[in-house]
Amino acid sequence: MDKSFRFQTSLKHARGFGSGKSGTTHFWQQRVTGVAALLLSLIYVVLLVKLQGDDYPTVIATLGNPFVAVLMLAFLGVSVWHMKIGMQVIIEDYVNQPLLRVLALMANSFFSALVGIASAVALIKITFGA
Amino acid sequence: MADARLAASRPLSPHLQVFRFILTMAMSIVHRITGGFLYVGTVFVAIWLVAAASGPEWFARVDGLYQSWIGRLILLGLVWSLIHHAIGGIRHFAWDLGYGFAPKTADLLALINLVAGIVLTIVVAVAAFVFA
Ligand code: HEM
Numbered sequence: 001m002d003k004s005f006r007f008q009t010s011l012k013h014a015r016g017f018g019s020g021k022s023g024t025t026h027f028w029q030q031r032v033t034g035v036a037a038l039l040l041s042l043i044y045v046v047l048l049v050k051l052q053g054d055d056y057p058t059v060i061a062t063l064g065n066p067f068v069a070v071l072m073l074a075f076l077g078v079s080v081w082h083m084k085i086g087m088q089v090i091i092e093d094y095v096n097q098p099l100l101r102v103l104a105l106m107a108n109s110f111f112s113a114l115v116g117i118a119s120a121v122a123l124i125k126i127t128f129g130a
Numbered sequence: 131m132a133d134a135r136l137a138a139s140r141p142l143s144p145h146l147q148v149f150r151f152i153l154t155m156a157m158s159i160v161h162r163i164t165g166g167f168l169y170v171g172t173v174f175v176a177i178w179l180v181a182a183a184s185g186p187e188w189f190a191r192v193d194g195l196y197q198s199w200i201g202r203l204i205l206l207g208l209v210w211s212l213i214h215h216a217i218g219g220i221r222h223f224a225w226d227l228g229y230g231f232a233p234k235t236a237d238l239l240a241l242i243n244l245v246a247g248i249v250l251t252i253v254v255a256v257a258a259f260v261f262a
Contacts, residue, residue: 031226034219041216045209045254053197053262056186063182076175083169090162115172122179 026085033082040075047072060126069127076119084112157218157240164215171208209254214247 047068051059062068087108095101149155174196181192195201221239224230230239 031223034222038216038219041212045212048209049254049258049261052258056182056189059182059189063179076172079168079172083165083172086165087169090166115176118176119172119179122176122183125183126179 026088030082030085030089033078033085036078037075037082040071040078043071044075063123063126064129066127069123073120073123076116076123080112080116080119084108087112152237153240153244154236157243161215161218161222164211164218167208167211168215171211174204174208206251206255210247210251213250213254214243217243217247 047062051062054062063072088105091101091104091108095104178192178196181188196205221230221243224239230236
């Protein structure tokens with residue numbers, strides 16, 4: 001094919017190679033999870049104040065209430081994604097050495113996933129009353 | 131590749147320390163720092179939940195640590211971080227919608243964020259004390 005006739009533009013070489021790799025996706029997700037976290041954290045703080053100093057059976061009964069459990073799971077899920085992409089921005093801003101950056105980004109993913117899974121398993125176990 | 135000499139002669143942006151201290155810039159970094167605190171703080175939430183799910187003995191152990199003075203201090207710091215960061219988030223939403231950029235407004239919002247964060251943290255601490 002004639003080399004002077006190409007449908008590809010130089011956009012092909014730019015797309016996906018910016019420092020963020022994914023355009024405004026994370027920017028927007030940071031806002032959406034931020035709005036959700038704002039609403040859910042109000043409930044979370046009230047719950048924290050209520051449970052503070054309560055005995056074990058009361059804590060279990062409260063966390064085991066399906067309404068509470070659903071809201072807590074939502075708050076933790078939203079927070080974990082919000083903090084994962086938030087910390088990613090911080091790492092991309094400050095960690096410039098390529099190997100260190102990849103390791104830090106990986107550690108961020110592992111940490112966020114672990115915290116999320118641990119909290120979810122605990123909450124689900126409590127609601128299902130094992 | 132870019133010409134090395136050209137790169138070297140490009141103007142550099144002034145570095146952080148040449149700027150006069152202003153409230154909005156301090157609040158910008160505090161938003162990031164509180165985000166970082168909350169990030170680490172989720173570990174404490176996870177540990178507390180896992181302990182609660184593991185039975186009364188584990189719960190008593192972890193809850194005891196959290197009720198110690200150092201535990202309470204950390205929790206208070208995290209409550210402040212959450213409240214401060216949440217109000218900071220509202221400020222971000224306003225900017226995203228195009229409001230609050232005028233220097234006077236920006237300064238005022240930053241001040242409100244700072245003061246409201248501290249006041250609401252005290253309210254929560256007092257409430258926790260009263261309802262304990
Ligand atoms: C409670 C409601 C919350 C709101 C409204 C909120 C809002 C925001 C917004 C708008 C940003 C973006 C800032 C920017 O673009 O510079 C952000 C960043 C961040 N948030 Fe939140 N957030 C909330 C809760 C949380 C929680 C619970 C955590 C952690 C578990 C968290 C961790 C972070 C982190 C690590 C960043 C990145 C900081 C940065 O890039 O400077 N946030 N938050």
